[in-house]
Amino acid sequence: MRLTTKGRYAVAAMADIAVHFAGAPVALSEVAERQGISLAYLEQLFRKLKSADLVKSSRGVAGGYQLFSAPSDIRIADIVSAVDEQIKTTACEAGSSLGCQGTTSRCLTHDLWDELGRHIDIFLNSVNLEDIIEKRVLGMAAVNTPTRMEKTLMGAIE
Amino acid sequence: MRLTTKGRYAVAAMADIAVHFAGAPVALSEVAERQGISLAYLEQLFRKLKSADLVKSSRGVAGGYQLFSAPSDIRIADIVSAVDEQIKTTACEAGSSLGCQGTTSRCLTHDLWDELGRHIDIFLNSVNLEDIIEKRVLGMAAVNTPTRMEKTLMGAIE
């Protein structure tokens, strides 16, 4: 999961549409003005959002975009992964340990970044557009940090 | 907290030193070869790691670097923030809501990225170098995802 301003713009725009939807499609020009994002750039983003089935569009004079599903069914992870290209897996950072000798200290860090990635995924999958609109996001960082004993046990398993 | 290959290199190098330390300082040239990172680049990184008091150096023939503290006292977050410059806070992404009207939909997403950042911080602060060496990292992504009811309650508080 990659995190750039592109993803942030996309989430902001989606939230904007969710908030301002009132039966009729919301035009990108409105979103552009409200969110301070250039129209042309937004169009790029929404093309991707559309092919990911996160929004649907209507053309013509009174056209625009609307959410494809209910806000509670659109997870932030969906939005971010729709607009941000997948990060290219460098050397030994791939999901599986291909070409990565587990014994060298180089790959000791492999698990770490894997785990962090999983962490981020879990978070972004646990938040949906409705949470954002209703401001229910704060205080969700209740990570269950293992005790030293638990860490030791986990290490022992491997 | 920013996450680039720079930070990853730094963590890998620190782990390398932790593993290969045997009473005498470890020369960067060794680390460079083992980790496949150019010596000149490593020097850059270690300059920062040193000024953050994460390593200490000895010059001269048998010189090199060693950890400043015990591996269990060096958190990954310390390493990453030592080498990766702080991300410049764009528009309304700052820690506090300066210049950010809480009512516009633009800033609805503010909390989200704040919370994600906190999430990452918590994780990277909960892992230390010893965990990495002992391979105790996997399985730490035990995030406590709130129930819908809990989310609602949290929203209600604000």
Added chain:
DNA sequence: TGAAACCCTACTAATTTAGTCAACTATGCG
């Protein structure tokens, strides 16, 4: 029929990252 809106491709400007170069300083050994 024309204005408003989406659709699409290509290009470019700006920024950031990763890495190099070259010179310098300190240390220890023969």
Added chain:
DNA sequence: CGCATAGTTGACTAAATTAGTAGGGTTTCA
């Protein structure tokens, strides 16, 4: 001493990525 080793430092550059523009379409509807 003087030389090799190893850290110290600042300046510079090349590659990659991101963010954003330009400029055409095409569809729809009043």
